[in-house]
Amino acid sequence: MNKYYYTYQEFIKDINSISLPPFDALIAIARGGMTIAHFLAEKFETREVYVINAISYENEKKLGKPKIFNIPNLENKKRVVLIDDISDSGETFVEVKKTLLEKYPNLEVTTLALFYKEKTTLIPDIVLHKSDKWIVFFWDKEGQNVN
């Protein structure tokens, strides 16, 4: 598959362009959403930034469904923005959202990603780019020394 190197410079442009609806907390899906959520929390001046873990692979083997754990405490939160780098198959977003809503049925979840793929089952509510290339993010091991 063709690779696309997503650089820090593009990321800064993207962060600048993002508007968010009113929210009570930002929730990053680890690992992919961590840097984005950090930058958005600083941009929008909130300390309400949490992380949830979702693991789709174990020892190189794809799990049937992502394992989701370390669910943050969202009592008293109503509107959250759920953040990942890419909506690839869409499965991670779908499962994390389901898990959050099982625990907090009244939560309003807005999904946000930088990229989505044609084949995804969940096009994020806020999303910047569509690409069917293999995205190498600047935080990926391979991307860390590219720009």
Added chain:
Amino acid sequence: MNKYYYTYQEFIKDINSISLPPFDALIAIARGGMTIAHFLAEKFETREVYVINAISYENEKKLGKPKIFNIPNLENKKRVVLIDDISDSGETFVEVKKTLLEKYPNLEVTTLALFYKEKTTLIPDIVLHKSDKWIVFFWDKEGQNVN
């Protein structure tokens, strides 16, 4: 106070220079440690990257002690690296470490930060720079468009 702008380019050099002892999980202190932990997790190819929340300010008012919450599940983990951007007064590291050890008394905690200040009560086990300037990180709101 003099400001020092810590750029993405310096950060990449720093990430490249970091070696870690054997560990079972990386734990970022939010917000400051999130981007560092993300890059280190990718560099060292681990999905075991968690986040703990520590809040020292509420409505611009400094709290007596940082409020620590969303403690990740560390059952079956022995050695963790606790990550923040800076050890300023040292209080956040001290309190987060104490909280983790109260819940997991046998945990071996290695602390890591990019910067520490002369006055800190906790010089991190792994730390790259000493500075008594006000550090503007590239992920800070003010730093996001500097480089």
